[in-house]
Amino acid sequence: MFVLKAGVLGAGTMGAEIAQVISFAEVPVVLVDISAPAVERGRKRIEEIYQRRVDRGRMTASQAQDRLSLLTTSTDLAALGDCDLVIEAVPETLDLKRQVIRSLDSVLSPLCVIGSNTSALSITAMAEGSRQPGRVAGVHFFFPASVMRLVEVVSGEATTADTVETVVSFVTDIRKIPVRVKECPGFVVNRVLMAAMSEVLRYAEETGVSFADLDRATLAGGLVPMGPFGLADQLGLDIVKEVQATLEAAYGPRFGGGAAVAERVARGALGVKSGHGFYDYTGGAADDGR
Ligand SMILES: NC(=O)c1ccc[n+]([C@@H]2O[C@H](COP(=O)([O-])OP(=O)(O)OC[C@H]3O[C@@H](n4cnc5c(N)ncnc54)[C@H](O)[C@@H]3O)[C@@H](O)[C@H]2O)c1
Known part of the structure; x- marks a missing residue:
């Protein structure tokens, strides 16, 4: 099926980025969240991405404005009613994703495809209870x-071949690279990434070496494009914690995150989005908060 209009549910870190990508590919997109401030934060993030492209001379202000005009926002799920594909990007908990998919059932057209941006959860489990x-x-x-080109496309046990084809061709149309992967906790990329992140967290706890030094060491070694602690702050420590819990339950303690992530999440230090995480972002540049 051809996607003439897409929706994104959840206007947070990923939802806003995904809506930007869709509008950039000149597909109309509706961005929905539960509150007006959340929707506004999402819109602002999208405007910033476009502004950066304009500042870097990659597009004109009028081209950016044209793409932005393809974005509409709402706090009402019914605004997704005429979409051909809706991608959910709500927080990484199975119960919430199940509940959201069930609610979507009652507002979407029967032909609309639902994509989940889950990092590690089972597509089969989240689709249970859905009418379709x-x-x-x-x-x-x-x-x-807005930068990363890879998109993992995951089939659950019930996912139809038509659904997968729609998703794969949509991902290609928006200039990303779809890769079909097997359903397993963490799929491919997060299974590998989180194994490394858990190891480096354990190393920090065992040795007391600072997060900044470990980030510098892994960067200087050319191992990664971003140090693991800076990356975790960008991803959101609440998301990292949920993904670690999913992977630890599936594969055992080698995926455990230790106390460093859990303790920060408990006090609301979620990374860049809350101003503190492994680093302090309140003063502009990141500071090793240790
Ligand atoms: N953060 C990352 O780097 C990253 C990368 C890849 C995938 N993901 C996945 O994307 C999903 C979203 O992660 P995020 O980092 O964007 O989270 P986030 O916390 O930044 O944003 C989640 C948004 O969902 C909204 N929300 C909560 N309940 C809702 C509901 N019932 N209906 C509509 N909106 C609702 C929240 O208000 C918030 O704006 C998760 O499944 C996560 O695992 C995250």
């Missing part, structure tokens, strides 16, 4: 979606 589990697939973008 066959239309649910994983569409896993990576942060920052």
